[in-house]
Amino acid sequence: MDSNARMFFDENGYYVKHSLFNRDEVAEIRDHFMEMRKEGEKPGDYGGDAKKGDADPLNKFPRFINMQKWDTKTDVWQSDPRLVSTASTLVGDDVNLCQTMLYFKPPGSRGQGLHQDNQYIRQYPIIAAWLALDRCDKANGQMIIVPGSNKLGVLPVQQADMARSFTPGETIIPEEAQEIGIDMEPGDVLFFGGFTIHGSYSNETTDRFRRVFIVHYYAAHLETLPEDPSTSMAGVSR
Numbered sequence: 288m289d290s291n292a293r294m295f296f297d298e299n300g301y302y303v304k305h306s307l308f309n310r311d312e313v314a315e316i317r318d319h320f321m322e323m324r325k326e327g328e329k330p331g332d333y334g335g336d337a338k339k340g341d342a343d344p345l346n347k348f349p350r351f352i353n354m355q356k357w358d359t360k361t362d363v364w365q366s367d368p369r370l371v372s373t374a375s376t377l378v379g380d381d382v383n384l385c386q387t388m389l390y391f392k393p394p395g396s397r398g399q400g401l402h403q404d405n406q407y408i409r410q411y412p413i414i415a416a417w418l419a420l421d422r423c424d425k426a427n428g429q430m431i432i433v434p435g436s437n438k439l440g441v442l443p444v445q446q447a448d449m450a451r452s453f454t455p456g457e458t459i460i461p462e463e464a465q466e467i468g469i470d471m472e473p474g475d476v477l478f479f480g481g482f483t484i485h486g487s488y489s490n491e492t493t494d495r496f497r498r499v500f501i502v503h504y505y506a507a508h509l510e511t512l513p514e515d516p517s518t519s520m521a522g523v524s525r
């Protein structure tokens with residue numbers, strides 16, 4: 288990877304590597320998890336508002352987490368050298384697995400309030416590899432990033448609007464912050480750091496999923512954030 292990538296990441300808190308996976312690989316990952324979702328409930332499923340039943344598409348397609356604990360293919364994909372080496376170069380250290388996730392984001396579903404991953408995971412540096420399994424654009428709830436927010440440290444949290452976010456917390460966004468939407472094609476990978484503000488809005492389409500395979504990695508040399516309920520999602524409940 289060229290050194291410009293590392294410079295861009297340090298400056299902006301994110302970096303997109305286009306076409307890191309080919310279309311066949313993406314189709315295999317997507318189909319694998321769609322089949323797995325049909326098998327029924329898995330440990331850690333999270334998403335829909337149970338009271339809303341079929342009216343909330345996330346009840347049928349809750350997010351998977353830590354699939355590597357029961358799925359050998361996830362373990363292969365999370366350790367893919369293309370993801371690991373890019374993450375390692377960007378973060379400037381060896382990396383180890385923190386967690387995996389699979390978001391289905393079906394048509395009509397809510398997004399996730401803007402946040403920093405270090406508001407959930409209290410060790411840093413961490414880095415996410417967000418592998419697009421569908422075309423991602425404004426209509427189906429592409430990723431939103433606040434460039435440069437990686438330099439702000441960990442920020443205060445507040446209750447999110449649950450009509451728009453399937454998670455209950457969000458970052459209190461600094462006034463000067465400017466968010467951008469990241470258009471992506473299947474196989475593109477968005478890398479971002481633990482302080483980078485990110486999230487997504489609703490999938491407004493009636494016919495397009497926005498599926499993504501996500502791996503969070505810990506840097507080999509970790510520090511722990513001080514205890515501070517004002518910057519932690521731990522105390523924000525539904």
Ligand SMILES: O=C(O)CCC(=O)C(=O)O
Binds near residue numbers: 390398399487
């Ligand atoms: O895909 C999204 O909408 C949000 C994902 C996210 O917050 C993450 O990967 O840390």
